[in-house]
Amino acid sequence: MRLFRGAQDRRHAKALQDQLELIEAGLLENLGFASAVADAPARYLLDAGGKRIRPMLTLLASELGEGPNDLVRQAAQAVEITHLASLYHDDVMDDAKLRRGVPAAQTVWSNSIAILAGDLLFARASTLVSGMGEEAILLQARTFERLCLGQLHETVGPQPGDEPIAHYLQVLADKTGALIACAARMGVMFGRGPIEFADPVMEYGERIGVAFQLIDDVIDLSPKKEQTGKRAGTDLRAGVATLPLLLLRERAAAGNTDDAALLESIDLGVRAIADGADPALLDPEVEALRAHDVTRETEATARRWAEDAVRSLDVLPKSSVKRALERMAESIVSREG
Template sequence: MSFLVTAKQLYEAPLPASPDGRLSYSSVLLSRLGPNRPDFEARLGRALAAAERRLQACSRDASDPRAAELTGHLTATGGKRLRTLLALLAAEFGDPSREGVVQAAVVAELVHVASLYHDDVVDRAATRHGASTANVLWGNRMAVLGGDWLLARAARLAADLVPGAFSLNADTANRLIAGQLRELAGPAPGEDPVEHYLQVTAGKTAALLAMALGVGALQAGAPEAVADILIEYGEQLGIAFQIADDLLDLSSPDAFTGKERGQDLLAGVPSLPVLLAREDTDPRDAELRELIEAGSAAGADWHLRVLELFPSSRATARAEAIMHQRLARAKGALESLPPLPARRTLDALCDFVAFRTG
């Protein structure tokens, strides 16, 4: 089966459920992108299942059952578990059976899930993974505290990792918070909005993917130079991944992404295509630029017209070009790594990210 067909199936066709009903996306992604090595896929599949069990158990550690319900809400509703998978793939460059590898993958996923609680409050998001967000169900204050609890839980688990992985987790938490603060503050006077976007994305998205790869490699005992290469790959992949999400928000039906189409647009999130459309002086995209600047003042359904105009705009083409540049850098970073099945899977993941927006 061709890669393009399988990528299409991952998003448009029902995925086969795993025995516990939670691992379908990451497991199928691994099987489709992997190098057709049953031993490799079986080993990663067992590790994914073990990480999922530990992830689900984390919220149950909360002493109050109401707190457990809150902190377990997003993990219970699903998710790609991409950070889990990246950590386990990175561990393949060391000893994947080494103690703490699964725990490192759980730490990476917990930090990511915690960030989603905070993001949904800031963005006033109503749904995620096809379910109501924690801020809708429990209110903003409870949702923020739920994210804080998960960050604290991740920090406690990270304390048992090797020193390099522990330090990387701490540094990433700092980058994540700095990225969120930069996003809320907006560009400084005279700062290029696109450069500001890339800095925010590096802190909020790329840092999490890089951390997942780094902690997985370091905990598995991979050489520090290998971990650095994987971290750089994650930095580039993360920025490309966020740009792909920006494009999907403007072009894909709700069923494709699990989020309301145009949600970021309505919330005023300065995504890359929107920023590029604002600075575009091409007369052919004048209507798009004017509608974005006017916002709701242009009418109740202004965003529907914007969603119609974006796919054929120069802003979309430019955003796609920047995404492909980052993916090329990610692929280039892998070239000096040994040709393990994990490397081929990481390389194929870049192609998959590109296909999502095709």
């Protein structure tokens, strides 16, 4: 993710990378457990890598004030550990086979151990935040509540009277956007930035979080397995309601016969796979959905969320930090894996 350009920006990029390395060292230290039974599963997803978007955003937001310091780095670690914890739980609930190109934790150990590893990480994140003041504790608690509500609403699905696409976007805002928003606000808080920047960067964070997940819906259909670490159409084969599928359902319900036929074929294939059929059964439907207008519409929706995120920053003065935040939004919707 190239956020800086030019000689001065390259120096800025080097300083940011140095800070990220300090955070990475802190993550390794904080996810070490004396018990060997706990240590291996708790460090598993950290060792698998990741984009570290949340710590990067915390660091950038801190530069709207006095810049990185011990508390900023501690906040970045707490947010990233919370994110990692949520992945353990998500993979158990989704019965995921892969995460970041490696077998999901519950396939290596068990559902129970993966859940407990996630719980350990949530506890460690809370320990970090506990010494950072009442405002930080409250922010983390409210963010954690939104993570849980997002997962609950995704699991239960839209209720009578709910509009499915609006329901889906709210799930993304809660499950992903809320924690990225928290990362941004903590950067302003502990970087001692102007208080009037706190809400705008939170809005920015939530919106790029939704954009990130919408692009993931597109990437799920990508044939570039070496980039995604997953088989093309993993979510589709598992019956996960991504935006391309929801848009297809909307068009089928409006009377488009071609879309209705594709949707019926997808639904039949998903049921067959759930009953033990070869996942390759859905290869033609995955290809058809990838080429369909609904996938282009999903990309366009992601771009609108990213553009809205950038507009949230209008109150910020022009600076290399603001330009980096704008480029981060663009990078998120331009990625292919």
